[in-house]
Amino acid sequence: MTAKFLRNAALATSAFALAACATNQVETAAAPADTSPAVQVPADINDFFELYDAASLELSPQTKAYRGIRDEDYGLWNDPSEEADAAQRSMRMAYLSRMRAGYDLGELGGQDALSYRLFEATNARSELLWPYRDYGYIFDQMNGAQSGIPAFLINNHVVQNASHAQSYIERIEGIGPLLDTLIAQSAERADNGVMPPDWVYPYVLNDIENLLSAGMDNAVLEDFRSEVAVLDLGEDQSGSLVTDAEVAWAQSAAPAFARLRAEMQRQQAMAPTDDGIWRFDRGAEYYDALLSYYTTTDLTADEVHQIGLREVARIHGEMRAIMEQVGFEGTLQEFFQHTRNGDQFFHTSREDYLAEVDEVLAAMDERLPQFFITLPEFELQVKPVEAFREQSAGKAFYQSPAPDGSRPGTYYVNLYNLRDMSRNELEALAYHEASPGHHMQRSIQTGLGDLPPFRRFGGFTAYTEGWGLYSEELGKDMGFYTDPYSDFGRLGMELWRACRLVVDTGMHHHRWSREEGIAYLTENTPNPDGDIRKAIERYLVYPGQATAYMIGKLKIMELRERARTQLGDDFDIRMFHEVVLTNGPVPLDILEEQVDAWIASEVQ
Numbered sequence: 001m002t003a004k005f006l007r008n009a010a011l012a013t014s015a016f017a018l019a020a021c022a023t024n025q026v027e028t029a030a031a032p033a034d035t036s037p038a039v040q041v042p043a044d045i046n047d048f049f050e051l052y053d054a055a056s057l058e059l060s061p062q063t064k065a066y067r068g069i070r071d072e073d074y075g076l077w078n079d080p081s082e083e084a085d086a087a088q089r090s091m092r093m094a095y096l097s098r099m100r101a102g103y104d105l106g107e108l109g110g111q112d113a114l115s116y117r118l119f120e121a122t123n124a125r126s127e128l129l130w131p132y133r134d135y136g137y138i139f140d141q142m143n144g145a146q147s148g149i150p151a152f153l154i155n156n157h158v159v160q161n162a163s164h165a166q167s168y169i170e171r172i173e174g175i176g177p178l179l180d181t182l183i184a185q186s187a188e189r190a191d192n193g194v195m196p197p198d199w200v201y202p203y204v205l206n207d208i209e210n211l212l213s214a215g216m217d218n219a220v221l222e223d224f225r226s227e228v229a230v231l232d233l234g235e236d237q238s239g240s241l242v243t244d245a246e247v248a249w250a251q252s253a254a255p256a257f258a259r260l261r262a263e264m265q266r267q268q269a270m271a272p273t274d275d276g277i278w279r280f281d282r283g284a285e286y287y288d289a290l291l292s293y294y295t296t297t298d299l300t301a302d303e304v305h306q307i308g309l310r311e312v313a314r315i316h317g318e319m320r321a322i323m324e325q326v327g328f329e330g331t332l333q334e335f336f337q338h339t340r341n342g343d344q345f346f347h348t349s350r351e352d353y354l355a356e357v358d359e360v361l362a363a364m365d366e367r368l369p370q371f372f373i374t375l376p377e378f379e380l381q382v383k384p385v386e387a388f389r390e391q392s393a394g395k396a397f398y399q400s401p402a403p404d405g406s407r408p409g410t411y412y413v414n415l416y417n418l419r420d421m422s423r424n425e426l427e428a429l430a431y432h433e434a435s436p437g438h439h440m441q442r443s444i445q446t447g448l449g450d451l452p453p454f455r456r457f458g459g460f461t462a463y464t465e466g467w468g469l470y471s472e473e474l475g476k477d478m479g480f481y482t483d484p485y486s487d488f489g490r491l492g493m494e495l496w497r498a499c500r501l502v503v504d505t506g507m508h509h510h511r512w513s514r515e516e517g518i519a520y521l522t523e524n525t526p527n528p529d530g531d532i533r534k535a536i537e538r539y540l541v542y543p544g545q546a547t548a549y550m551i552g553k554l555k556i557m558e559l560r561e562r563a564r565t566q567l568g569d570d571f572d573i574r575m576f577h578e579v580v581l582t583n584g585p586v587p588l589d590i591l592e593e594q595v596d597a598w599i600a601s602e603v604q
Contacts, residue, residue, distance in 0.1 A: 041102030045112050048102070049119070049452035052095045056454075059088050065156050067457065068402035074157075075170025077178045080185070085133065089126075096123045114583065114590070115452050121587055122458060125293055132286045135277070137196045138186040139264065140541040141203035141392040145182050146260060149175055150211065150220045150388060155399065158406055159227035165241045168224055169248050176252035183256075183263050190267045194280060196541055198271035199514070201264055203392040203537075208261045210388045212254060216246055219388040220253070275517075275540050276508040287508045290544030294461045295551040296587035301509035304547055308501025311550060312524055315495040322488045336526040339488065345422050350384060350415045353426070357382055357413065360430045360480075367478050368435060373578045376443030379408035380434055390416040394538060395531065396429050398438040403446050403456070409439045420530040424489030427481060428472040432493070437471035438464070445584045459585040461545060466552015466588075467580070469497055473557075477573075492526050496535070497553070499524055500546040503536065508543045555588045556580065559595040566599050575602075 042048055057064050061073035078084075096119065105116050129135075139146060153172075159165050189195060211218045224245045228238050277283045291301060299307075316332060323335045330338075339345055347353040361380070368375055378401035385393045393414055401409040411433040415421060431437055441464065448456050472493055481487040503520055506512040512520075517536040521527065527535070539546050559580075564571045579598045580591065 041098055045099070045103050045108065045115065046452055048095075048099060049115060049454060052119075053453035055091055055095070056088075059084075059091065062152065062156070065152075065158075066402070068158075068404040068406045070158070070160075070164060070167075074164065075167035075174070077171060077174050080178065080181050082185075089130070092123060092126065096120070111451060111583075114586075115455060117590065118455060118586060119452075121590075122454065128289050128293060129286075132282070132289065134189055134192075135194055135280060135286055137194075137200075137541055138182050138189065139204050139260070140196050140200050141207075142394070142538055142541050144204055144207070145179060146204055146207045146211075146257070147389040147392065149178070150218075151386070153220055154223045154386060155410070156407070158402075159224075159231070160406075161231065162233060162237065162241065165224070165228055165231070166244075168227070169241065169245050172220065172224075172245055172248040173252045176256040179253075179256035179260055183260055186267070187263055190270070195267055195271055197275045197514070198268060198273055199537070200541060201268035201271060204264050205261060205268070207389060207392055208257050208264070212257055212261070214388075216249070218249070219386060221245060221249055275514045276511060277543050278508060278511050284509070287543060291547060294544045294548040296460050296462045296589070297551065299551070301505045304501050304551070305505040305509070307554075308498050308505070308550070311498035311554075312495065312502065315491055315498055316524075319488060319491050319495070322484050322491070325484050333523065339422070339424060339485070339492075339526045340528055345424055345485070347418050347421070347423060350418070353413070353415060353418065353421060353423075354382060354384070356423070356426055357411075357430050360427050361434050364431065364435050364475070364478075364480070368440075371474070371478055371573055371577065372436065372440070372581075373574050374444050374582055376409075376435065376440045377447055378405065378439075378443040380411065380439050381408045382411045382413065382434070385412050385414040385416070390414055395420060395534070396433050398433045398442070400442040400446060400457075409443055411439065417530055420528050420534070422489060422492075422526075422528065424485050424526075425493055426489070427475065427486050428490040428493040431471050431475040431480075432468040435471075436474060437468040440471075441467050441581060444581050448582065448584055451584060455584045460587050461548040462552035462555070462588050463585040463591060464552075465549040466554075466556055469494065469549045469553035470556045473553075488526075494550075494553075495525055496527065497546075497549040500535075500539065501550055504539045504544065504546050507536075507540060514540060552588065555591065559592060563595060563599050567602055570602060 042051070057067070057069065060078050061076040062078045064071065064073060099116065099119060103116060105113060108116055137143065153168065157164075157168050157171065159168055186195075211220070225242055228241050231238070233241075272279065277287055280286060287301060291304060292298060295304070319335070320332055323332065328335050328338065347356070361382075384390070393412075393416075395414045397412050399407075399410040399412065401407055411430070413421070413429075413433075433439070445459075446456055472490055475481060476487065476490060481490050499521055503512070503517040506520065507514070507517050514536055517539070518532055521532040521536065522529070525532070560573075560576055563576055575598070576595070579594055583594060586594070
């Protein structure tokens with residue numbers, strides 16, 4: 001069987017494995033020998049970054065599809081092999097070397113100088129975890145290819161004509177070789193002790209079974225049929241395409257998913273019962289690197305833990321004030337139980353939940369111009385998480401729009417269990433994922449056409465998720481959360497992110513068990529039991545990532561307060577937001593530099 005991979009290279013990490021992480025503050029492995037072809041160094045550094053982007057895209061057909069580029073590679077998957085990772089790294093480091101040799105940072109100004117620094121920072125982050133490139137879980141409930149493959153086809157492979165449909169079929173044919181490579185890697189890692197805890201495997205196996213048990217009515221083929229049905233094709237051609245897709249599934253994809261099921265069952269039988277990554281060889285160093293990558297700081301695990309405890313105490317105090325406002329008599333934990341279990345705090349149908357989201361976002365859209373200068377130009381759609389992955393997926397997430405407008409920005413909301421989706425949190429969750437949160441930030445970022453592509457499409461988690469969490473509180477400044485229970489929900493969402501600092505470091509640094517993490521959230525948050533369990537399980541397979549939200553938000557709030565204090569009556573929140581958003585994502589130290597420079601320019 002011929003592998004439907006790109007020619008000899010791919011992204012530095014498999015598209016479906018836990019992303020390798022790094023930071024610009026730590027020097028790690030030496031750069032590989034430069035074996036790539038000579039890299040041009042044009043006079044304009046932006047032309048240099050365009051060359052880098054083109055070289056990167058040639059190594060990743062899935063990124064092309066995500067960006068709306070549909071060329072001769074449209075039917076290919078990224079090559080997930082170790083050799084491909086090494087080739088991509090060599091190319092990236094070659095561009096870094098040529099940039100440093102070809103341009104003098106001291107002679108660059110404005111956005112060009114910032115691009116130079118961000119390219120260095122991005123590369124340094126990618127280098128930090130190179131020694132730990134085999135530490136990520138290839139199959140888990142958050143990142144695994146068992147759900148990532150169908151999700152990519154359904155949400156990113158756009159079919160506008162018969163050629164695109166044929167490319168879709170080619171990708172179905174390529175599922176077999178792709179999964180076989182990932183299965184082999186997962187098996188090798190498991191045999192070396194790198195595997196998720198035992199409780200992860202039922203989720204992965206459930207995702208696989210959802211696809212296999214559906215037979216020819218599985219989510220991928222259903223999507224393909226619906227895509228082809230709206231094309232202006234004759235009945236014979238449409239029927240032939242559907243038949244070819246079904247054959248590809250039956251001959252390549254389905255047998256590979258069956259092989260994956262067998263391997264997951266093998267691993268499940270020997271999976272560990274300890275949860276955190278402290279159990280890995282050099283697990284402590286690995287976790288330190290993850291914290292640096294996600295927060296873009298040098299905070300230690302103990303420092304992150306203490307910040308979390310401090311913020312939990314602060315938010316509990318604000319919650320008690322709301323408890324008094326609504327006249328509830330009892331302890332804070334009893335109030336948690338009241339909001340966790342009361343029927344009035346939950347929708348009883350998906351339609352009602354989505355209708356309220358639409359109302360909330362429509363009201364927000366009307367008020368945005370009072371707080372922002374640059375507004376999102378891309379369309380937003382709100383979409384329930386697909387049935388094939390809703391049981392294992394997170395409660396909500398966002399996908400950026402395609403730059404050509406062919407795919408809108410998408411706020412995915414998981415409505416698998418409405419008792420996990422409190423009405424109290426609906427407003428804050430919508431502001432975080434849509435506007436003024438991720439949809440606004442990423443739409444503006446995508447639309448920054450004068451900036452290099454690596455800045456328009458890349459990111460720093462503490463910035464992006466810090467902005468999302470900041471947006472939740474900004475909604476209160478904008479006059480929303482008029483229902484005290486909704487404001488309590490906002491505080492609950494912030495409390496959730498503060499508790500993440502405690503439980504993430506607790507489980508991966510202080511060696512808490514999953515049950516201890518669940519107990520902490522149950523005691524300290526109003527969230528439903530299912531929400532708590534799913535969150536803890538997310539943090540355990542996605543170590544460090546959850547700490548970025550509160551660390552980023554605290555920095556943005558600190559900078560806003562600094563600007564407000566120093567500028568006094570001249571402080572313009574619209575200009576503050578313009579400074580934060582219109583340079584795209586940056587590490588938190590560079591964000592601080594940008595805000596300080598703006599303050600200085602306003603004072604003069």
